[in-house]
């Protein structure tokens with residue numbers, strides 16, 4: 001029986017994870033799930049932990065749920081560690097979203113200046129967790145959800161000896177489900193060849209029952225009356241049909257920030273004045289979710305959780321863990337060391353790509369080079385992630401300024417410096433390295 005530790009256990013997404021473990025108990029016998037949080041998250045941890053206990057009891061599966069603020073105790077002897085924490089909470093996210101808007105720049109938690117600062121806050125904590133893991137559970141796998149998941153995976157691969165690390169995101173699953181809906185078929189009949197980076201992944205080829213339907217899918221996504229493939233947290237503006245048809249690969253929802261920057265910025269500015277930024281909307285959503293979670297009669301994952309952008313992430317987590325544990329050798333898109341799978345990205349860097357999932361971890365499937373039209377952007381974002389990860393580890397101001405300036409969403413060195421200074425000040429309590 002396995003021991004699993006989940007850091008950031010007070011997350012409103014935890015019931016999904018518990019549901020995923022319950023569904024798979026016959027093939028993935030997790031005997032202990034340790035939900036870890038920090039004192040600020042104690043109340044959330046207790047509410048969601050009580051729901052988790054009711055869920056396993058109702059389902060009749062023998063998973064012990066432990067709640068703790070003692071991370072080291074949770075890590076001791078763990079087989080799998082999942083991370084889903086948010087340093088600074090949604091308040092910090094709201095700053096990542098609002099400050100760039102003052103400078104006419106996209107405010108988003110995983111892209112642009114917001115993504116940089118979420119990385120600067122998160123990476124030191126991840127490195128600290130890995131130091132504990134080396135001591136307390138050296139053979140455990142680290143499955144990281146904490147955003148920016150691509151930059152975090154890059155930092156772990158470059159700056160630690162933790163080889164057993166996988167970064168995960170629900171965007172590929174969301175794209176597959178979106179494509180299946182457009183085609184009017186079950187998602188398990190759709191296969192997509194994914195390659196790129198986290199929140200910068202492309203569907204290179206799409207197959208239905210093994211037959212390539214890429215062009216047909218792109219036509220459907222490009223059709224002006226159709227709702228495209230998106231996530232709950234990203235407004236679906238639709239694409240210029242001739243652009244997508246010319247691109248010939250399927251972009252992910254986050255590509256809107258790069259290919260529709262002006263329109264996305266206008267949407268964000270409008271939202272900031274009216275309903276609030278995404279963090280502010282999520283604060284309200286979270287309040288409603290935790291009110292539901294408190295109901296002692298609730299013993300399942302409530303459907304309202306699907307309003308969060310990360311919906312279905314536990315399916316990704318649990319099927320990944322099960323495939324590692326059972327050496328399933330099925331194909332899943334994850335963030336892992338490139339090892340030559342994508343020709344134009346350094347072999348030692350993290351990429352998001354389809355992999356064969358084995359007991360020794362993900363084995364990336366080679367795709368050769370990315371199409372020339374998207375190759376440059378992917379390389380630029382990889383450079384940004386590398387420089388940002390270096391800044392997060394060293395706390396070097398000039399490195400942070402270079403990261404900010406080379407991000408394609410940032411218009412100039414001077415605006416970069418102004419945003420950097422304001423955000424360093426706003427987030428200083430969570431940036432001990434600066």
Ligand code: NAD
Nearest residue numbers: 008010011037041084085086087145146147168169170310
């Ligand atoms: P949240 O704000 O609910 O945070 C989860 C918990 O983390 C909170 O209870 C908080 O107290 C705790 N926490 C904060 N700092 C911590 C620390 N140092 N150690 C342990 N716990 C800590 O966040 P959320 O909306 O549930 O999202 C959690 C994280 O997962 C975020 O980083 C988010 O970006 C990410 N996420 C990623 C995906 C994906 O596709 N990769 C999907 C959903 C969420």
Ligand code: G6P
Nearest residue numbers: 169170171231233278308309310
């Ligand atoms: C997407 C991304 C996640 C991100 C989430 C945000 O699904 O893949 O990485 O954390 O959306 O959702 P939220 O509801 O917090 O805006």
Ligand code: MN
Nearest residue numbers: 168169170171
């Ligand atoms: Mn994601």
Ligand code: MN
Nearest residue numbers: 204205212214
């Ligand atoms: Mn093709």
